[in-house]
Amino acid sequence: MTAETTGGGSGGEPEVSDSLKSFGEVVKAFRKRARLTQEEFAPRVRYSLPTVASIEQGRRFPPADFVDRAEEVLDAFGTIRGAARHLSRRPGLASWFRQWASLEAEAVSLYTYECRLIPGLLQTEAYARTLFAERLPPLGDEQIEARLAARTDRQRLLRERPNTAYGFILEEHLLLRRAGGRQVTLELVDHILDLAELRNIEIQIMPLVRESHAGMDGPMRLLETPDNRWLGYCEGQESGQFISDPKVVSMLQMRYARMRSQALTLEDSLSLLRQMRGAV
Template identity: 80%
Template sequence: MTDEPEPSDSLKAFGEVVKVLRKRAGLTQEEFAPLVQYSVTMVASIEQGRRFPPPAFVERSEVALDGMGVVRAAAKHLSRRRGLASWFRQWAQLEQDAITLQTYECRLIPGLLQTEAYARALFAEQLPPLGDEQIETQLAARLERQELLRQRPNTAYSFILEEHLLLRRTGGVDVTVGMVEHLLELVSLRNIEIQIMPVMREHHAGLGGPMRLLETPENRWFGYCEGQESGQFISDPKVVSMLQMRYARMRSQALSLEDSLSLLRRMRGAI
């Protein structure tokens, strides 16, 4: 993550452009939302300059509002997102429209699942040290991304987490208890599946490192692998297929959904 600023004025300006064109077309937000295939809440947030517009929103708005290129032109000045690392932005854009998102992590709890306390603990220990304003900027970006889990109920989210991520007790006992409680709350949602890879498993298909896979509304698959201060966006179908093969094997090697839930409940009581 980085503290590279996203000029708030440009977001507000884009939102004003959409709002003016929508009103010119005689549409309410409730009437406009189905045309761009986003929720009324999302439309309102974008018009208010609080949310970064996904590429699909830009294109559908251009068509629905007969924007004569104005919407696309306004969007060109929104290439940077506050609090998101430069190497992560392309993935973050696709993530907003994904219909399937699969994540394996062995280093830390994925950002989409983190509690605020867990994320703060990570930022507080980051090197080089971050200032208070930088921490707040990055935390806000992370919490905003998490809205995807509830705003996109038709997106299928799958997470495979190493058991040792919770045994490490990042941030202390209270933070870990809160993290486990949060995971238990998330798995109650129909579109979220969490599996635990047990520490006692001697080998599994993910030993090469963390990975993410997503499927777009056009049914195209992409992959993403992240290291320290870098990220690799993967579009090569052969490489994506290889990652899909590994992820599928990991799902069979991790604890089942029911056993993972049972383990989380036992960990909650044991911490």
Template identity: 75%
Template structure:
């Protein structure tokens, strides 16, 4: 299952199973201390932050990255003098990402251009929560509930890039069959298409669909991720079943850029891609 990375969809798991960071454990201890200071049990506190008791427990134990709205509600509920918001600013966002993907994730967060071609599943940046949860639920070997929640939190947290970096140019080329597979069922697919259409409407996002029938295809060697750094260097990333390869060799990066450029001419135009998605959305009704 791919990483939910630029090129793939779901953060890689298996050997790269995430573990809580020191900063997450420290935040959890601070949250627990303020909760106890307020005289609230987890069961009493959970409704105030609109999250379940198991989620609160996972955050306090440093196993789950705290969602921003949980931090804000906890700050207000516990009258924490700004301590929780301050601690949250120093949290590492790496837990939930496989070890081999973390270097790329750091670069991705500062890229000025990001290219993604995917033929296996919807890229992580475009997934809905329900679609991502389906991928994690079906992961082999099976993941525990806490592992699923940690990876899901990391996946959704990465998606902030699309909204927090409006000056980054995003390009996605997706195979048509990714939507026709109906991963998770009809309802999840319909919601997924709606979400992808919404993202595609953003000014800094280009979305193209590679049709099922295409006699010439430059991407037959697999997914491609490439990005341009702030100092205008190009780097790439390729991912397999249980590993990822960070590519810095200029010749290899150039080859991947060449293939991606050819695919942009082979895929449907942006307008035609949106039209096709709308047709597929109607077909799932």
């Protein structure tokens, strides 16, 4: 598994975040001031009771809409929003992936080819939980929650940055594997189809049988910065390689461009996904 999905191995474990615990204490204090139980508070901020409990315990990174709703519901004088600004922004991400994640948040173009698993930006919670639950050595509940929080935080980019162009090339076998079972796969396919409806997201499927394939050297990511520089990232099991050398980046761009021509067209990719959904 990869750093973006697991948080890495022993060298990439997310550090304990005192800021998360402090934020949780602030929310709990204002909730009690408002004389609300967690059971009463959760529906008002439109989050589940387990999620609210995890946030108050400092085990889960609060989504932006939770912060805004909690601030309004609890009439917190801006204190909750202020506490949120001091949070460590990338809990649950391996150390070697954080530099790329920071650049990813500002990119004007982001292209991803994957042959091992569905990229983190496209994963559903159920699919991600499957990956985390099968992690070796096993993860604890708090570690899993931290990784899910990091995943949710990253996925906001797809909808919050409508002017960023996102492209994904996925191997067909990633969905045929049915990781997590039939229901998890059905939900995943539906989720990918929904994302493909967005104007800034292009999803192509590399067919199972392909005699000529430019991606045989493995997964890759490419991004374009706001000042129009191109950078690359490749990842192994316990490490990641950030690539800024223009010659190497150019080589990756060449390979990705060839794969775009080798994969199914956008229309044919969506058609195949719909067929696969019916066959799951």
